[in-house]
Amino acid sequence: MAKIPHRLNLTEDQLPKQWYNLRADMKEQPDPLLNPATFQPIRTEELYPIFCEELAQQETDSSTAYFDIPEEVLDIYKIYRPSPLGRAYNLEKALGTPAKIYYKFEGNNTSGSHKLNSAVAQAYYAKQQGLTSLTTETGAGQWGTALSEACSYFGLNLDVFMVKGSFMQKPYRKAVMQTFGANVVASPSDTTKVGRAILAANPDTTGSLGCAISEAIEKATTTPNCRYVLGSVLNQVLLHQSIIGLEAKTAMEQLGEYPDIVIGCAGGGSNLGGLIAPFMQDKLLGRKNPYFIAVEPASCPSLTRGRYAYDFCDTGKVTPLARMYTLGSGFIPSPNHAGGLRYHGMSPIVSKLYHDRYLDEARSAEQTKVFDAAVQFAKLETILPAPESAHAIRCAIDEALKCKETGEEKTILFGLTGTGYFDMAAYTQYLEHSMTDYVPSDGDLQASFDTLPKIPGIQD
Numbered sequence: 001m002a003k004i005p006h007r008l009n010l011t012e013d014q015l016p017k018q019w020y021n022l023r024a025d026m027k028e029q030p031d032p033l034l035n036p037a038t039f040q041p042i043r044t045e046e047l048y049p050i051f052c053e054e055l056a057q058q059e060t061d062s063s064t065a066y067f068d069i070p071e072e073v074l075d076i077y078k079i080y081r082p083s084p085l086g087r088a089y090n091l092e093k094a095l096g097t098p099a100k101i102y103y104k105f106e107g108n109n110t111s112g113s114h115k116l117n118s119a120v121a122q123a124y125y126a127k128q129q130g131l132t133s134l135t136t137e138t139g140a141g142q143w144g145t146a147l148s149e150a151c152s153y154f155g156l157n158l159d160v161f162m163v164k165g166s167f168m169q170k171p172y173r174k175a176v177m178q179t180f181g182a183n184v185v186a187s188p189s190d191t192t193k194v195g196r197a198i199l200a201a202n203p204d205t206t207g208s209l210g211c212a213i214s215e216a217i218e219k220a221t222t223t224p225n226c227r228y229v230l231g232s233v234l235n236q237v238l239l240h241q242s243i244i245g246l247e248a249k250t251a252m253e254q255l256g257e258y259p260d261i262v263i264g265c266a267g268g269g270s271n272l273g274g275l276i277a278p279f280m281q282d283k284l285l286g287r288k289n290p291y292f293i294a295v296e297p298a299s300c301p302s303l304t305r306g307r308y309a310y311d312f313c314d315t316g317k318v319t320p321l322a323r324m325y326t327l328g329s330g331f332i333p334s335p336n337h338a339g340g341l342r343y344h345g346m347s348p349i350v351s352k353l354y355h356d357r358y359l360d361e362a363r364s365a366e367q368t369k370v371f372d373a374a375v376q377f378a379k380l381e382t383i384l385p386a387p388e389s390a391h392a393i394r395c396a397i398d399e400a401l402k403c404k405e406t407g408e409e410k411t412i413l414f415g416l417t418g419t420g421y422f423d424m425a426a427y428t429q430y431l432e433h434s435m436t437d438y439v440p441s442d443g444d445l446q447a448s449f450d451t452l453p454k455i456p457g458i459q460d
Contacts, residue, residue, distance in 0.1 A: 113418030141173030143231030214316025232268025241274025268452030269347025
């Protein structure tokens, strides 16, 4: 039998031509978004003032299993896709494990992450609608960078509200976004009403994705010919990110492999939902039974310690309400270095799958243990991972070590969502032993849970 290569690159002709909508095969649908004014299930057209019309339709479509990827989007995808499937031979050897460890690497583009998959699609639909500008938020900066690239390509103006903690940690992310023509603002800011209100209540806040979302939506709804786009959480984003899992499944089939365990880091759910999509389809349809693990920061533990409840997707409470695992829309995470995972809630799709136990397990990891894994992986496999990605690496290592103890030859697949070249301040802190592990207390979380919205007849 031929040896499995260290890295498998599918051909351009093998690039998926359709996105897969996981909701079409779910036994029970996620609960509908609610209008924040009426608490009634939101109608597609009610989303038009915020989102592009085509994206609003994708957001609410739970029956169409496959969406054709537009040719213009495929043409851009072909610049950096298909992305490689790697086999971590050196890591396996160092661990002394009989497990086979695979990773889907999404860092081969300027944004350094998987975020470009949805950014290209969302910018395309905005251009098709005749819009001239977009707004968004960004945490660690990958999404803001990706959308800056996409908007530059399609000739759209872009305002990015970047979480202040990350804005201070990663000045070069800001520079890359500006290179592609974006206007970047530290959030919360004094440029919006909601930003000024948040600063008045907490002048020293380092911000959160929830804060930045509120500002971006306000900017979009007060700017002519402009809409808001989001890099995670939403159904439409998980749809676009399904290309990750579709490619991974094709590549593994080409190698005669199938994962026993699929692992993804979890912030808003875009990478995790995209990676697991076709494998979860197999589970939902009874074809296979892979074991799914979501890994999140201990400092922002929405799945492992959150409530499954209706909540606002933003701190300013202007978005529709989603039923999801949440820490409360007012929860402000510590400014740890996994900025892309600092979100108070979780994708409604991922939340429903976890609630119904199709997503088998959620784990949280302290920051120093995550960087232990990141450095070990970098030394052995030569890729410097993003802190977000390193959460999945941490879990993959732990699972491989379990196989060492039991002697099981399990096949592990994890998502290596991006590179950590803009995270050197974090790596420096780790190497200088000045990095700390913050875990919110039960009291911290309860104070935030107490602010969850009361919805007559639904959530009292």
